[in-house]
Amino acid sequence: MKTIxxxxxxxxxxxxxxxxxxPTKAKLAPNLxxxxxxxxxELSELDVVRHFTGLSRLNFGVDTGFYPLGSCTMKYNPKLAEVVGRNPGFAMLHPLLPQLPGGEIMVQGALAVLYEMDRLLSEISGMAGFTMQPLAGAHGELTGVLIIAAYHKDRGNHKKTILIPxxxxxxxxxxxxxxxxxxxxxxxxxxxxxxxxxLEAALDDDVAGLMLTCPNTLGLTHPRIKEITDLVHAVDGLVYCDGANTNAMLGRCRPGDVGFDVVHINLHKTFATPHGGGGPGAGPVGVVEKLMPYLPVSVVRERQDGTYYLEYDHPKSIGYMSPFYxxxxxxxxxxxxLLMVGSEGLPRISGNAVLNANYVLARLREHYEYPVKSKQPCKHECVLSAVRQAKSGVRALDIAKTLMDYGFHSPTIYFPLTVKECIMIEPTETESKEMLDAFCDAMIDIARIADENPESLHDTxxxxxxxxxxEVKAAKELDVASY
Amino acid sequence: MPFIANTDAQRKEMLEVIGVQHIDELFADIPAHLQCGEINIPKGLSEQEVRNRLDILSKRNNVDYFNFLGGGFYDHYIPAAVSAITGRSEFYTAYTPYQPEISQGTLQAIYEYQSAMCRLTGMEVANASLYDGGTAICEAIIMAANITDRKRIVIDDSVNPIYRKMVRSYTSNLGLELIEIPSKDGMPDRGLIEAALNDQTAALVVQTPNFFGCIDDVTDLGERIHSHGGLLVVSTYPLALGLLRPPGECGADIVVAEGQSLGLTLSFGGPYLGILTTRKKFARKIPGRIAGRTVDAKGREGFVLTLQAREQHIRREKATSNICTNQALCALTSLVYLSLMGKEGLAEVAQTCADKAAYARERLLQVPGVSLRFPPDRPFFNEFVLQLPMAADKVIRRLFLRSVAAGFPLGRYWPEMDNCLLIAVTEKRTKEEIDFLAHALGAVL
Known part of the structure; x- marks a missing residue:
């Protein structure tokens, strides 16, 4: 399609x-x-609307069809949330208002939302408190690691190493x-x-912390998790939980209960906010009690009379990770x-997400290599490998591309790096058995074609x-803007 | 139950295929003593109840006032077609466009966004957007330090004070030397800046229009930093660029901006849009996603994410940045806004803002006791600083009672400016509202 x-x-x-x-006209010097x-x-409104409607139809979203993109938790995004997001009582609210004298009273509803989210996420994850500042998952990681750095600096520790699997x-x-x-x-x-x-061999006094994804990117929980966090704590290290995969743990196991000190949660994965084609997301960070002084400012507090205010006086804080909240x-x-899901909904989310992933795994493991040696069930996602198909020249990439012709979005195939020809499937709890069956039928059909007619899968x-x-041409010729 | 499709009968069939009796068995690898009981949060509510509750909360916010509050975040008019387009779920329920064959909508929109940002800022390369204007400054500083292999960063203090705080937090462990230069009469102090620049300086960071609303021709600052081999980073107000000379024509090497003014709602601080554009020679040093034009196997034009070798999923700890997502939907919003305003429309809106602000300044100066903080010949866009005969805090509080958000009290970040009020005027403010502000100000002083 032509560009706009x-x-x-x-x-x-x-x-x-x-x-x-x-009646006034601004007068500015020509050099300005x-x-x-x-x-x-230069277009009419109809031109613009048709252009973008046309573009939208070239896209595939959760509302279009099944989106089993591993590690991305592409669950359904409830429509009520979109309606609430557009409510002028929130959408028109200026972020500097609470910094004005008399402004705090004008934002009580918004502060209540922030305060209650802090409490909800703290209960769900077993942490003492959260900051809502991080603007994405990776931004949450940076916030969390800066908190770890601030903790050690404050204690006079000179630790320079972070361990990562x-x-x-x-x-x-x-x-x-x-x-x-x-x-x-x-x-x-x-x-x-x-x-x-x-891990034990790598632990020494220089270790500031360990960053661990839980469950990990193979969809596995670590049965020795408590032992791991204890080992890191023994050298005064802190344990960071990458909570990107929290969907599998909701209402089952809390990071705070197994010894994690810091956790970030991707609201755009676990809590159903839309991914927006690559953002905006949100990556709130929770910490245990001893790390509370290091959280970014400001912090929302509740007064005895039930009103809320923002506290800025935190001398040990890492400062500002985003301008506001x-x-x-x-x-x-x-x-x-979260208000719709409630306490009883949490274990149902994780339960159904894990059930769906294990169902897909059960249906497909005859047809694809299952590279995980562990006997334990997978969690919210299952990782298969196309090494068997690769022998006849059909790579994971070919399988991923072919799935599009069956009407599905591709699974993740470039990750995790530890699995050759990986196909990482995360169905999420919102998908039905009929949809999973249709997807598995397609995967099985593709495995058959890979056997019988591998060549036909190279140009899908x-x-x-x-x-x-x-992609080589794109990187080499680098046409990234027209101007 | 909400958002789960399978029935009990289906779950039973699925469990049989898996070969277990109960869902809980799938969690048996988590030691029993580490599993939690029911989480202590309220029970779930119906959609109607939740909607009511959020409606009540929204009413505990007050957005019903004449808004002269800016400070980097502005109440501009947003055409109805913007949300009609960005509300299409093919856009907002998609993920990062890793599979280009079924993501051409997002990818082409990013390419068009990049093009629009280059055209607006006068630069050659843009990324697919960053989180917000503040993180864009942080990333620009890290980028400049990497390009020059230097550690010293000089920042003028008329750059948004909140962003300066963010820079300190963000870069606290990178061993950068951050030097803030006090501004003079609302503008960068050329003498102090000259003295602070040296051959170890990676970047000079300035903002125009700056936090006080003043517009600066930064051409000479660009020449000064370039003579030391460093880069000029300019933070700007993108809507103003409908009228103002783009930073790319004034020697900027990296332009950053908060894109909220381009069709995004204020939404109590986000999501917003971090704009970052630069010169082609720095394309491979840019943080975040970039979309590029290419062709498919049949020679048809299409778009992909490109230059991924810079990024964290390939380079891990050696990446140019840790950024994974962009603000795709916000970038789309700004693109749709700019497309609707068009070439003439954006220029007109920017001119209208400037005209109304010029009128407001004139009108407010007629109020007894009110004067200008900075010399009257300081050029400004749509924001200006008044010197009041009493603490701005007190005035703001009193004007709230008359349904006016009068502006921002500069004493919050510049203690010596306790009596200074920063007033923003967008195209949404009418002459009547401005006259009302003047009247009310006269009454409370």
């Missing part, structure tokens, strides 16, 4: 902006002004590096779990979801608006 700039017709106008109703207007599109998401080491730490990688054992003996509208949507997908794109 290519569709532009000189002189055409859309929305008419309000005209000035004041544009010589000509910015070359933005090889199966971790790439943001973990990248976040630790920005927080000033050196990263040491801990290998996984044969069963796909963190190797406890390797995080991605408020995202937090609001997650809050809406065929039913999509474009076929496989030339």
């Amino acid at each position: 700039f290519e569709k532009s017709i000189p002189g055409r106008r859309s929305t008419r902006p309000v005209a000035s109703d004041v 002004l544009r010589k000509q207007p910015a070359a933005l599109p 090889d199966s971790a998401h790439g943001t973990n080491p990248a976040s630790a590096a920005i927080a000033g730490f050196t990263v040491k990688t801990i290998p996984s054992s044969e069963d796909g779990l963190l190797d406890v003996e390797a 995080g991605n408020f509208a995202v937090i609001l949507k997650a809050y809406t979801y 997908p065929r039913s999509t608006p474009v076929s496989r794109l030339d």
Whole structure:
């Protein structure tokens, strides 16, 4: 489709902006002004609406169909949350209001949402308190690791190393590096779990902490988790829980109860806020009591009379991770979801998410290699491998692309790095058995074609608006903007 | 139960296929003593009850006042077509476009967004967006330090004070030397900046229009930092660029901005939009996602995420940034807004803001006891600073009682400016509202 700039017709106008109703004209020196207007599109409102409606139809979302993208928790996004997000009582609220004298009383509803989310997430994760500031999962990681750094600095510890398992998401080491730490990688054992003996060997006084994804990226919980957190605590290290996979644990096991000190939760995964095509997300961070002084400012507090206020006086705080209170509208949507789900809903979410993943695994493990040696059930996602199909030249990539022709979004295939030809499937709890069966039937059909006619899988997908794109050309010629 | 499709009968069939009796068995690997009981939060409610509850909470917020509060976050008019388009769930229920064949909508929109940001800021390369204007400054600073392999960062103190705090937090462990230069009469102090720059300086960071609303021609500052081999980072107000000369024409190497003014609601602080544009020569040093144009196997044009070798999922701790997501839906929002306003429309809105602000300044200066904090010839866009005969805090409190959010008290971040009030005027404020503000101000002083 032509770009919106290519569709532009000189002189055409859309929305008419309000005209000035004041007698004054601003006078600015020519060196401060544009010589000509910015070359933005010149189109009618209908042109613009059709252009973007056309683009939207080239997309695949959860509302379009099954989206089993592993590690991304593409569950259904309830529509009520969208309605609440647009409520002018929230949408029109200026973030600087509470900094004004007399402004606090004008934002009591919003502060209540932030305060209650803190309490809800603290109960759900077993932490003492949360900050809502982090604007995404990776931003939560950075916040968490900066808190770990602040804790050690405050205690006079000179610890420079963060331990991270090889199966971790790439943001973990990248976040630790920005927080000033050196990263040491801990290998996984044969069963796909963190190797406890390797961890013990790596632990010394230089270790500031361990970042652990729970359940891990193979969808496995670590049966020796408490032993692991105890070992790290023994050298005055802190344990960070990457809570990207919290969906599997809701109402079953709380990070705070198994010895984690810091956790981030992706509201856009676990608590059903939409992913928006790559954001906005939200990654609130929770900490245990001893780390509370280091949380970012401001902190929402409740007075005896039931009103809320923002506290800025936290001398040990790591400071500001975002200008205000995080991605408020995202937090609001997650809050809406949590009110509907309630305490009894939490274990049902994790239970059904884990049931769906194990069902897919049970149906597919005859047809694909299951690279996990551990006998334990998978959690919210299952990781298969296409090594068997790869022998006849059909890679995980081919399988992922072919699934699009069956009407499904592809699973994750570039991750985790520890599994060759991996196919990581996360069905989520919101999908029905019929949908999972249709997906499994497609996967089985593809495995059959991989056997019988492997060549035919190299130029899929065929039913999509474009076929496989030339990524090398994109990086080499680098056309990233027209201007 | 809400949002779960399977019936008990289906669950039973599925458990049989798996070969267990009960869902709880799938959690047997978590030692029993580490499993939690029922979580101590309220029971679930119906959609109607939740809607009522949120409605009540929204009414405990007050948005019913004449709004002259800005400070980097503005109450601009948002055309109805913006939310009609961004509310399409093909956009908002998609993930990061890892599978380009079924994500061309998001990818092309990102490419168009990148193009629009380059055109607006006068630069050559943009990323797919960052979290907000503050994190964009932080990332620009880290980027400049990486490009120059230097550690010293000089920041003018008329850059948004909250962003300066964020920079301190963000970079606290990176061994950077952050030097804040006090501004003079509402503008960067050229003398102090010159003295602070040296051959170890990675970047000079300035903002225009700055926090006080003053517009600065930063061309000479660009020349000064360049003569030391460092980079000029300019933070700006994107809607103002409908009227103002783009930073790219004033020597900026990296332009950053909070994109909220381009069609995003205030929403109590987010989600917002971090804009970052730069020169082509720095494309491979840019943080975050970037979409690029290419062709498919049949030669058809299409878009992909590109330059991924910079990113965390490949480079891990050696990546240019830890950023994984962008603010795709917010970037789309700003693109739709700019497309609707168009070439002439954006220029007109920016001019209207400036005109109304010029009128407001003129009108408010007629109020006895009110004067300008900075010299009257300081150019400004849509925000300006008044010197009041009493503490701005007191005035703001009194004006709230007359349904006016009068502005921001600068004493909060500059203790010597206790009597200073920062007033913002967007195209949404009418002459009547401005006159009312002047009248009310006269009454409370």
